[in-house]
Amino acid sequence: MRLEWLEDILAVAETGSFGEAAQRRHLTQSAFSRRIQNIEDQVGAELFDRSRKPVHLHDHVAEQRDQIAHLVRLLRQLQADLRRSGRMAETKLVLSSQHSLTTSLTPAIIREIGTHRRDIFIRLRSANLTDCFSQLLSRQAAILIVYRLPGHQHPILETYIESMTLGFDRFIPVIAPDAAAASNFGGADAALPYVAYPSDVFFGNVFDRQILPKLADAGKILPRAETALTLASLEMAQMGIGVAWVPESLAKPSIADGRLADLSDRLPECNLEVSAVRLLGEPTPVEAAVWDGIASYKIDARSDMSSGSV
Amino acid sequence: MRLEWLEDILAVAETGSFGEAAQRRHLTQSAFSRRIQNIEDQVGAELFDRSRKPVHLHDHVAEQRDQIAHLVRLLRQLQADLRRSGRMAETKLVLSSQHSLTTSLTPAIIREIGTHRRDIFIRLRSANLTDCFSQLLSRQAAILIVYRLPGHQHPILETYIESMTLGFDRFIPVIAPDAAAASNFGGADAALPYVAYPSDVFFGNVFDRQILPKLADAGKILPRAETALTLASLEMAQMGIGVAWVPESLAKPSIADGRLADLSDRLPECNLEVSAVRLLGEPTPVEAAVWDGIASYKIDARSDMSSGSV
DNA sequence: AAATAATGTGCAAATATTGCATGTTGGAGC
DNA sequence: GCTCCAACATGCAATATTTGCACATTATTT
Structure with missing residues (x-):
């Protein structure tokens, strides 16, 4: 399995034809056609329905489309991480925020941290609430920025996490x-x-x-x-x-x-309450620094939140 | 980025030398050496430290080792899913169980469901408790089999999940x-x-x-x-x-x-209490069938659980 | 039943990969 | 510091893969 192949499959899924997909992948249609044949050989299954023209994704491939797109992102990320050559090895951190905050408060927070600590590289992920917590649990994200109803609980038991109210909306x-x-x-x-x-x-x-x-x-x-x-x-x-x-x-x-x-x-x-969340336990130095940075950024969302870039 | 490359990198990480890794990958040492060079070219960074012999993973690669292993699993899984050709398109389900149950109760449950519904294909994943819940939240798993202390709560708020006590241990x-x-x-x-x-x-x-x-x-x-x-x-x-x-x-x-x-x-x-957990919401027909199958399998772990194969 | 648009195929050129033999290089032992 | 050895790199020729071009084939449209 190759990243290239996944991109080829997605290109067909998105354009709806081999010809267009070939263009997008910078190949002639004929070369692309044989690349697809090769992929099918290697995978060991027919991926496209040729009984109609233009070709059509088989159902079992369409089902995997999201997963394929996800893997494409992960593989590209991995490549970038390997290339980053550890220049900022110990000073990077993944921060995950709820979609609706990713375009409002979160950028402002990251900018704020950037002004204090230029050496910390923060990777921002955007996801829905449950995916955010899923990333936190699986340690794919170190800190979350999410909404919660005042007086209510986060989706995960408070015995597993530590949270901090950043402001109100x-x-x-x-x-x-x-x-x-x-x-x-x-x-x-x-x-x-x-x-x-x-x-x-x-x-x-x-x-x-x-x-x-x-x-x-x-x-x-x-x-x-x-x-x-x-x-x-x-x-x-x-x-x-x-x-x-x-x-x-x-x-x-x-x-x-x-x-x-x-x-x-x-x-x-x-x-609404905006809060930062992290797992309980021994934070890394970077995590602690970012957490403190966030803490110093507590604001009243009603007046300041829209200052985040859109 | 290719699955092959990731496997090559892991082979070096695990064997500690190009020579051994080459054997494991069924190549001569020389061919393997150039493959690694090619990978480094394509990635755009030096992955191994050749200043010492045997070669040594660079720090930024070692950091990604778990992620690489994870991606290898996902890519293999994807290939298998694509190959499965949708023969059992709508009748598969991922069940995740806590490691300690994967070798005791869970196999018995799966066997039991297999006897009732031969058309359902269950993929069993094993993980620690938080990873299990993380998979549930991200819908990578439909149902969990996990331990919990009698009278205590699961790690996720009960408003998001439905759980069922299967037995005691x-x-x-x-x-x-x-x-x-x-x-x-x-x-x-x-x-x-x-x-x-x-x-x-x-x-x-x-x-x-x-x-x-x-x-x-x-x-x-x-x-x-x-x-x-x-x-x-x-x-x-x-x-x-x-x-x-x-x-x-x-x-x-x-x-x-x-x-x-x-x-x-x-x-x-x-x-200890053994319980099955799923997300609240509209279950798919397969999920409902498996849930019911599990419900019919409630047992007293103290007497019967060890009947699961090890 | 054309006409058309989309995909597959034969072929030769260009690239990439491999094994074998051999060259280099770090480091262990003296 | 020198030698030797194990570990890795490289030159080269054989082999396999990939590509573009031109053209054949097949589904859809009219």
Whole structure:
């Protein structure tokens, strides 16, 4: 198995044809065709369905597509790590943050640490809440930056982890200003169109437990779209698809320049806490330094979080 | 980056020389030497220190050794999955069990499911407790078989998971029979030699919290060896290194044929619960079937667990 | 039943890999 | 410091793989 092969397979999956994939891989179509044949020989199975043109991924390959993409990332990373030649051998650290924080608070934190300790190299990963904790448990990440509901627990027992509150944020309803004007959210006539989260992601949970119960008439809300990504939800709100509940820090720039209206005075909202998490135990010196750096960066998200670059 | 290359690097890491590694990789030393040079060219960094003979891994490569081994496993697995050609596309499931259960109860469970549903293919993974939960969170495993202390919680909040008690086991002290006879465990004269677990693994925790407090004189125990693996601990007890606390189900065969003596009448022990765990949410049909199969297999570990093959 | 677009194949040139024989080099022993 | 040996590198020729080009084949469209 080779990284090249995985990239070839993904190229076909993404372009939908050998010809286009060949272009992308900088090969003639014929050479590419035989490369695929070779891959199939080596793997020992037919990967593509040639009974139709253009070719089509076999089901068992499509199933592995995410895994293949994941392995491509890991292999590239490994190559980069091997090449890095240990120049900063003992001063690197993986920090994982929840997607919705990766574009708001986390960059600011990393920048802050960078100003204090130029010798520390931080690799930022972005993932959903459970993946973040999964990375922490498997020590693929040393520190997490995640949201949590004030007064609630993290997904992992506190006996395994140490956490630190960095600041506060709000989960607020927003919508495109024209759509806000056109509709009467206080009234009970029209159903409220909104952008939903799947209930198995963090903000889906927050919505179900904190927002839904506070809605005057929960039956009168109408999911118009669903996405697991907060950024996509924000985008849909801007497009006027419906109301989206998002972290205030994320919506702040859009609200400031008028692309979004804050509806938190008319619709329910709730508070969020931003916290840093690490495993209990003996931290490495770098980990301790970064942890302390983060500690010195505690801020009030409501005023400062949007200062993180987007 | 290629799987072959990773295997080459590991071969050098494990054998400590190009010559031996070449043999293991079925190549002449000269060909192997140039392969390594080629790998270094492609990666863009020197991987081995040739200033001494035999060659020596550079630090930044040694650091990545675990990651490389991990990637080798993932790539082999991917190849197998691609080759499996979807013959059993929708009827496979990953079950992860704590190391100490992988050799006792888990095989029996899998065998049991196999008799009911020949069409289901179960892939068994073995890992430590936190890795098991990490796999569950990242959906690399659908179901876990793990120990837990009666009345205690799993490492992950119960709001995310569903668990089911399969049976009971005991965490008991054992030692080689001759060593047992030679020493007076009731008396307070001699320090008690024992095999310790690191405190960051599950059984280390169990020992610290459940066994240590019950020892008459905790100062009088003397760690003679430390291992994270229960099986290694069992082995050391058989070699007479000291007392080892292990799950009764694991020690049962050795106790039965006289290689180990059960000291639970003279030294503290505690109960363990064996449970199955899965994520809350909509299970796939296969997952539901396996869960039900496991449910029908609830047993009393004290009498039946050792029936699992070793 | 063409016409067309997508993929496969024969062939020769270019590259890459290997084994064998042999050259170099670190380090252990004196 | 010298010698020798084991460990690694390299020259070379044989072999295997990969590629582009031109063209054949096959599915889809009209």
